[in-house]
Amino acid sequence: MNLLEDLYFLIGTDKVTINETLLRHHSGDESHHPKIEPDAVVFPESTEDVQKIVSYANEHQIAIVPYGAGSGLEGQAIPIKKGISINFERMDQILEVRPEDLTVKVQPGVTRHRLNDELKKYGLFFPVDPGADASIGGMAATNASGTLAVRYGVMRDQILNMEVVLADGRVIKTGSLARKSSSGYHLNGLFVGSEGTLGVFTEITLKLHGIPEYITAARCTFPSVRSCVDAAAAILTAGISIARVELVDARSIKQVNDFSGTNYPEEHSLFLEFHGNKSGNEEDIDFVQAIVEEAGCTGFVFETDSIKRANLWKARHELHYAFSHGFPKLSILSTDVCVPISKLPEIVEFTRNQLDGLGLDGGVLGHVGDGNFHATVLYDRNDPEQVKKMQQLNEELVAYALRVGGTCTGEHGVGIGKMKFQEQEHGAALDVMIALKNTLDPNNILNPGKVLPIEMKVY
Amino acid sequence: MNLLEDLYFLIGTDKVTINETLLRHHSGDESHHPKIEPDAVVFPESTEDVQKIVSYANEHQIAIVPYGAGSGLEGQAIPIKKGISINFERMDQILEVRPEDLTVKVQPGVTRHRLNDELKKYGLFFPVDPGADASIGGMAATNASGTLAVRYGVMRDQILNMEVVLADGRVIKTGSLARKSSSGYHLNGLFVGSEGTLGVFTEITLKLHGIPEYITAARCTFPSVRSCVDAAAAILTAGISIARVELVDARSIKQVNDFSGTNYPEEHSLFLEFHGNKSGNEEDIDFVQAIVEEAGCTGFVFETDSIKRANLWKARHELHYAFSHGFPKLSILSTDVCVPISKLPEIVEFTRNQLDGLGLDGGVLGHVGDGNFHATVLYDRNDPEQVKKMQQLNEELVAYALRVGGTCTGEHGVGIGKMKFQEQEHGAALDVMIALKNTLDPNNILNPGKVLPIEMKVY
Structure with a gap:
């Protein structure tokens, strides 16, 4: 079997590459997981191309890994069993x-x-x-x-x-x-x-x-991360229909200001957004303002202007890059547990304390309306001590989340990094998942070594 | 094997019955599907009881059927392979x-x-x-x-x-x-x-x-079912956050008035509800009123009073009973297709025309905000001509829905009645569903003869 020639024959020479630069490009994502190069990269242009690649891989028991934008945070696109990386950039219609x-x-x-x-x-x-x-x-x-x-x-x-x-x-x-x-x-x-x-x-x-008829955004600052999260929980249980409620801690705000040139007050903050009509939003905001003041809010600022509002959310979305570009020599771990809303204040406070206690630099931020938050932890991957502390923090957070009925990943997925927690989280249900996987992919060619901790049997 | 004695031994005599009245009670639901009695009925009081019953049934390849309130509309709880009906009335905490x-x-x-x-x-x-x-x-x-x-x-x-x-x-x-x-x-x-x-x-x-801070309901009448549905589609695409938008045609309104003692105008109507705060609802309603007037609305009435509002929705919820109690000698078919919203006006109009053309009595109503609607069709199950017409209407509606990218059941489920449409709706995906079923229930003891058209192998 000659993989390259077979793929050339199957889908055409212009859709297959083993160019070293491209193999390297498909060896990793934005996570801290080690890079591994695939044997080949393909660029299908149709469902038929994908069918041919997958059928071939199944027949020859070759691992395949789909590749989108490469922005994953748990190594989902890393071809840890090598094989074929399927890049979808030409199927972008x-x-x-x-x-x-x-x-x-x-x-x-x-x-x-x-x-x-x-x-x-x-x-x-x-x-x-x-x-x-x-x-x-x-x-x-x-x-x-x-x-x-x-x-x-x-x-x-x-x-x-x-x-x-x-x-x-x-x-x-x-x-x-x-x-x-x-x-x-x-x-x-x-x-x-x-x-x-x-x-x-x-x-x-x-x-x-x-697109909602009317959108209003607001920022409010608090003396502690705990009071931020308490306020968010109070807003949610009041039954107000809020579109966004994001925690950004003081350390993260500083990073945003450094990276995006903004000048938000460097305090623990909630970023809020309301979608609806003008009078409905105004009434909701009055109610929310009363709730956050009760929770100890030290400042409440509207962003009615659409440019300022866009900038606010752009800064929030770029936080991961603010840290990674700000510290180009360091690696980043982004934790991702999600817990019942009532448990959020205590676990966020625990996280901040652990970061400080371990002497790790990093921010705490998250989608507190869903009980999901991230610690963005900076560490030197060449310093075994820091790697150990980073791992310890991640494991402590997962253990905490599972203890209170939560999940090890709210939105980043399992990939490589959360595989070891699957048995603890799902118990006997993991056997059901493995049975489903074996039924649908008996040769384990589809992204092997991800999600489920099962035996690998690929080439 | 003696089923009754085995069940007595497993979970206790007070949780098992073969009383003829109770077997009959567990032989059917609210659908038009023929009744079949189970061999025994059990009343588990714990997960352990259920485990014992299911393990026993699996070992002896006996069919089991869970039974809740008996209000299903597609025969899901009918033990068509006999066996054990599991009634959950004692697990109601x-x-x-x-x-x-x-x-x-x-x-x-x-x-x-x-x-x-x-x-x-x-x-x-x-x-x-x-x-x-x-x-x-x-x-x-x-x-x-x-x-x-x-x-x-x-x-x-x-x-x-x-x-x-x-x-x-x-x-x-x-x-x-x-x-x-x-x-x-x-x-x-x-x-x-x-x-x-x-x-x-x-x-x-x-x-x-x-519970929303403020709720407002409204009724509006239209000259045709088509104009009702056009108006509903216009409200949805305008991006207004509406909580309920229900079509009730003139025939159904008449039935509601007869059964519930209400005096709603006997015209094709939309029943609407808004959840939010007072000023937001008021602004939404102004907008909606403009939209429905554009769509030819002939009357628009608010129900701000909470009792009147509750009565409105009670009447709507009891429509099925309004028909079944109003015509105790007739049977009812409730169709349940769901289509993309843009296809709803044409299929609802088609349904009304087919009902009239076939000479069948019945109403058209539904959850038009989701593209899901029901024809509530009255027929005499002893009149082969009427049974044939009822079946023809059901099949025409499913064929229409599948042709435009919809589904044969929006909310009633597959049960017995929609099994024959599964292959047409799901194509090759049906093989995947059957593979999953075989993986999780290799002896096909779990509610056999429902959902998937697969070989039965129970006693």
Whole structure:
């Protein structure tokens, strides 16, 4: 078997490469996980191309790994068993916008910014906003979410239908264009979040939302991270329909100011947003202002101006880059636990204390409306002491989250880094997941070594 | 093997019956499907009881069928392969309300009205409202929804975690208390809507919502069903956050008035509801009023009074009973297709025309905000001509819905009646569903003969 010649023959020489620079480019993502190069990279241009690649890989028991924008944070796109990296940059078409149905069908390589640029023409938007300009395929694979999930839901909630290539090359559709269905098993939900381990996505149909008539943003500062989170919890339980409620701690604000040239007060803060009509937003904001003042808020500022509002969220989204660009010689761990809302104040406070106690530099931020937060931890990967502390913090946080009924990953996915926590989190259900994986991918060629801690049997 | 004695021995004589009246009670649901009696009925009081029953059934290849409130509309609870009916009326506890986390853990036998009565104390509510006072277990099994789905989502969207007994008696949990997660495969989504064919639910943890600060309802009348649905589609695409938007046609309104003693104008109507704060609702309603007037609305009436509002929705929820009690000698078919919103006006008009053309009496109503609607068709089951016409209408509607990218069932589930459409709707994905079923229930003991058209191999 000659992998390169076989792939040339299957899909054409212009869609296959073993160029060293490109292999290196496909060896890693934005995570701290070690890089490994694939044996070859392919650039399919159609579902048929993907079918040919996957069928071939299955026949020869070669690992395949889908690759979107490379912005993953748990090593999902790293070909740890080598094999073929499938890059979707040539399958990046917005296939069909149906404004009257509030849906869009895309190929997996479309990135979220480009999608929203296109949707703006129709007065519509797609609300899932991870920090990176990720591909829709990658976002579906990891069940990504972001700052708007508290109002609009996560990636899984937006997906009406997908075209999926199975391990043996068969093509299925996982749903329909109906906004709800009780027909058959929920394959949309099963494939979304499967991180390329159950099938390869070739088309994705998403729900869309009308751009709200009126948007208001606000910033408020607090004396402690705990009081920020207490205030967020109070807003949520008051039943106010809030679109965003983000914690950004003082350390992170400083990093934002350094990186983005902003001058936000360097205090623990909540960034808020309200979607609705003008009078509704005003009434909500009056109510929220009363709640945050009760919770010890030291400053409350509106951002009614749309440019200032855009800058606020741009700064928030770029926080990961603010840290990585600010400290180019250091590595970053981004923790990702999610806990019941009532447990959030205590675990966020615990996190801040642990960071300080371990002498690790880093910020605490997160989507506190969902109980999901991140510690962005800076460390020197060449300093065994710092690596050990970073690992200790990550494990302490996961243990804490699982103890209070939470999950080891709210939105980054399992990938490589969270695999070791799967048994503890899922217990006997992990056996069910492994049985499903074995049923759909008996040769374990689909992104092997990710999500489920199962025996590898690839070449 | 003596089934009765074995069950007595396993779980105790007081939890097992073969009383003829009780066997008959467990032979059917509210659907038009023929009744079949189980061999025995059991009343488990704990997860352990359920484990014992299921393990025994699996060992002896006996069919089991979970039974909640008996309010299903597609025969899901009918023991068509006989065997054991598992009645959950003794597992009806509200186990834990966590108001600060907006969650509740219940046993499957709790009904939705009782749950909401309990939640009221906390200022919270559970938004999934099928017509019947269904059990939470049954609602999870069919992925039920109702009038509030357009705002709050369907049953699958509310479920954070379930305890499930698998075919071999193992117990798993399908999720966690975190409001979002990217950890492992989405077992919540797979088990919800599986209609008892993949496992038996013994505990269910649901998301809750704060009772909105301010609620406004409205009724508007239109000259045709088409103009009703056009107006609903216009409201949705305008991006207004509406909580309910229900079509009730003139024939159904007449039935409501006859049954509930109301005096709503007997015209094609939209029933609307807005959840938010006072000023936000007022602004939304002004906007909606302009939209419906543009669409030809002939009358627009508010129901600000909470009693009148409650009566409005009670009348809407009791429509199925209004027809069944109004014509006790006739049977009812309730169709349930769901289509992309843009296709709704044409298919609803088609339905009204077909009903009239076939000379069948019945109403057209539905959750038009989701593209889901029902024709409630009256027919005499002893008149072969009428049975044929009823079947023809059902099949025409499903064919139409699938042709435009919809689904054969928006919320009632597959059960017996929609099984024959599964291959056409899901194509190759049906093979994946069958593979999953075979993996999780190799002896096909879990509600056999439902959802998937697969070979039966039970006693």
